[in-house]
Amino acid sequence: MLEIRQLRYAYPGRPVLQWPDFALARGEQALLLGPSGSGKTTLLHLLAGMLTPSGGDIRVADTLLNTLSGSALDTFRGQRIGVLPQRVSMLDSLSVLDNLLFAQYFAGQRTQPSRALHLLEQLDLPEVAPRLPAQLSQGQLQRVALARALINQPAVLLADEPTASLDDTRAAQVANLLAEHGQQQGCSLLIATHDARLKARFTRHLTLTEPIRGQA
């Protein structure tokens, strides 16, 4: 469902970053661990198709991401890759419901208010559908972002530090939401984190060491 091989990336003027080969099967869940600067966020951005690799392959649901570009890549990302960013941003002038429907529309999908409302109910947020994002708490916003990441039934869900700065109770809730909803939707889940509290909850770990720097 998600596989990388011989993946490399170089920011302009910087040494090349490399990642070990790995694969996540359908429904499999793993943590992406490693010290600051080891390349976790860069890897998530590559997997989400937001950066183009300098070399190597990324396969998501039997599609080589490298073969896509422009609007084809945007559509594929919208349909098959769910992203839960560290800093959640929404379209401020749209209601929560319309933000979710926009994610379907943007991915070229039929908009389904009933699916959006069902997801909000599953995440214990039925009352927020008509509200504007600015009227939500940070915790509510993060759950809405999870609903948005899941709405198109992605093959892969990528989360970047989803529990940073949350207390233990809230961190456990978010971890459970990710694990349970990822499993319900049958998507592969990769969570980049420094959070030691998540290590017991997710037993498969991909640990990056010091940045491996290679030749371009």
Ligand SMILES: Nc1ncnc2c1ncn2[C@@H]1O[C@H](COP(=O)(O)OP(=O)(O)OP(=O)(O)O)[C@@H](O)[C@H]1O
């Ligand atoms: N936009 C950028 N331009 C140049 N170099 C960058 C850029 N973003 C990241 N880097 C460099 O790439 C390397 C990997 O950074 P990355 O943010 O992927 O690491 P990380 O493991 O996510 O770190 P952290 O845990 O601190 O978020 C670091 O050496 C970083 O300085």
